[in-house]
Amino acid sequence: MKQVIQALSTKLSNDQISTNDTVKELHSKDETYHQTSLPDIVVFPKSTEDVSYIMEVAQKFQTPVTPFGVGTSLEGHVIPYQNGITIDFSLMNQILEIKESDLLVKVQPGVTREQLNKELKKYGLFFTVDPGANATLGGMAATNASGTTTVKYGVMRDLVRDMEVVLADGNVIHTGNLAAKSSSGYHLNGLFIGSEGTLGCFTELTLQVYGIPEHIVAARATFPTLTNAIEAVTSILHAGIPIARVEFVDEASVKQINKFSESDYPVKPTLFLEFHGNASGLQEDLAFSKEIMQDHGCDYFNSETDNAARNHLWDARHNLAYAYIHDYVGKKMMLTDVAVPISELANSVTYAGEELEKLNIPGGILGHVGDGNFHSLIMIDMENEEEVKKAKQFNEKVVRYALERGGTCTGEHGVGVGKKPYQREEHGAALDVMTNIKKALDPNNILNPDKIVDIDNGGNL
């Protein structure tokens, strides 16, 4: 590693290269139960040129490289299992350009979603994708993140127009253009988004943003059972109501919300909803949705247009994972993340709920049910081997149930190492195509090795 540091030092300043133990430790983990592993070096590039140079050095010395945003990944994406160089993008955190007239914004990868939205608000704009964590836009693109508004506005792949990417050999490309659609060449934009740092490092992103809707109504609805709530959602979707958000939270999770966010929501299977539109259309959508939910046994319904009340509701939802973490000190979080076709959603959530109950490990079910995507969140004691084993078996059961019904093992968190065991089952022979693409673009397997696909070059995971 001495040689690598020496080579890096010829272009990077000393404060951009760290081998400090605390710094390394901070880059050895994500927010979940995955085993930690230290990088040898953490570098802090300030420009595309820096990243390009780092990749040249890494290529020369065949050093593994792991890109790092703020470490909020949930499947071990940022953990450097082969050590080497971790590239921390925190110094590349500038909002480079806000093109109001095109509803586009250009950012560096280290910008976080909250940082971006704070700035966009001044222009009456917002960026829609909102994972629970205050993740970086680079990390969100790397995992094809989504969130509560995806049911209306789409996932990262729908909203990134163009990226600047540094390839394994240090070359710099653009993956797209600034037009709203294109049929020119292979869809590199879509390929790099969700590639989890295994095909290149993102150094600039141009994102599509929206005007903040003039009229917004949020609502909460509770149901006697989890199944009732989910069936109400599928009916709303079938009715073609253009709902902007529809989130499910089970009883255990409502309890956590109340505790952490000082709310007093009724402890019942609950839907959090939101509607965007013009004043009269929105009222009609709201009334129709309410009617549908009542048909499915909704026993409490409350809507609010007040800004502060709405924000409190969504903050509470976004902080849900932290509410669990906060309440179970010393335990580690594991999340399932399956997405299934709508028609399978009620049964899938019911199945996961039943299995979770059998587990006898603290946790709950929540999710972006408008997309057929839900999470079982469990807090496990990593010292308790039996519990870890049971938790992993539960994860596997939920995944298998989804795959057997045409679903996916991960709706939004990505593969990392946690969902890698299911890649062959989900993708079949297509996994070989993915492996061939990885080999073509990163022949020496130095870009975030061990993630998504396994390359037979002596990976030591």
Add this chain to the structure above:
Amino acid sequence: MKQVIQALSTKLSNDQISTNDTVKELHSKDETYHQTSLPDIVVFPKSTEDVSYIMEVAQKFQTPVTPFGVGTSLEGHVIPYQNGITIDFSLMNQILEIKESDLLVKVQPGVTREQLNKELKKYGLFFTVDPGANATLGGMAATNASGTTTVKYGVMRDLVRDMEVVLADGNVIHTGNLAAKSSSGYHLNGLFIGSEGTLGCFTELTLQVYGIPEHIVAARATFPTLTNAIEAVTSILHAGIPIARVEFVDEASVKQINKFSESDYPVKPTLFLEFHGNASGLQEDLAFSKEIMQDHGCDYFNSETDNAARNHLWDARHNLAYAYIHDYVGKKMMLTDVAVPISELANSVTYAGEELEKLNIPGGILGHVGDGNFHSLIMIDMENEEEVKKAKQFNEKVVRYALERGGTCTGEHGVGVGKKPYQREEHGAALDVMTNIKKALDPNNILNPDKIVDIDNGGNL
């Protein structure tokens, strides 16, 4: 070719293999000015197994393979410049499954969009993507086609959930799954869509469909100038009105429409619009849009909810290219297809209009302006060398103007051979990444060679 035919004959019946001159001639061209070229053999597979076998034979004998839907491509995609085998998918035209509860439909690649919509109508559903031609779904996926409803519902890449694809070596993969979103593995779905037959042959597609909106209003608005009309569109987009369709047609094209479709629309720069939504929201959107258009000089506005009148309007728009072809017998059609960021749209269309006027070749401007995408359509006399040269220069000017402003050379028609000369200019070093992907997935370059990327193995174009 004798050996190839012999090999094919061991699995395919005689009526599935043709070397008939008329059949070959039908597969030597598309709907435009591109030079024709005959295949040696045309095959008509009936199943995935047939296609897989054809690819095995092609691989064994290193025979180029060109997939063919109904030949409505606009950039020479289906023309076999290296001869070899053309795979005609017309016998694979079954609608395999309509999953109403999931708003999904599974089709074979030879199903056309009109065939599909006729069937879906029985279920109150529709497939949104509507290029002018009655193209096959396979062809539409191959070019990442879009159309008049894209501004609301998206392009093919947004609406294909999964595909079965036969690879260059005959292996069969699935590119996606049935869930509404996924972060699992590389985005093969997006990569294969728009790959124009250069990475694999599509043998099954699962498409997302929508319920036919209960309330639809169509409208026509005319403006004193082309620039007024386009500026009105950008204002509507900035206002965040969820418009379902907004099409621009210039004076020359309105004339063609009136002649071909027996309408009497005022001969002025015109917008054709459509709104989908609930009854009250839609009226508010319509009124707001009308107000915006009047601010931009709209001098005639007419809306209709009547089904027949609406259908006539959109049929007229869809038949516009044929209206030109019909009126200029013996001439060949050339289309520009740029898309630009919204802020550049008015200037781009104005520029194209001015250049078109200088040309003195019959043609007009039309387009899906809600996506920043427009076409200059010109009818050229291929015997007139000077005219052909001028037309090509015009195409180049319009493309360059768009590329210099962050746009794309093709918004929806694809690259084929016609937009290949602009690939380096548009994609820069990213074109090398595309070439590497092509080499990794089709190492012998037998899949639709000469399209999108050039591979140095003696292509003879």
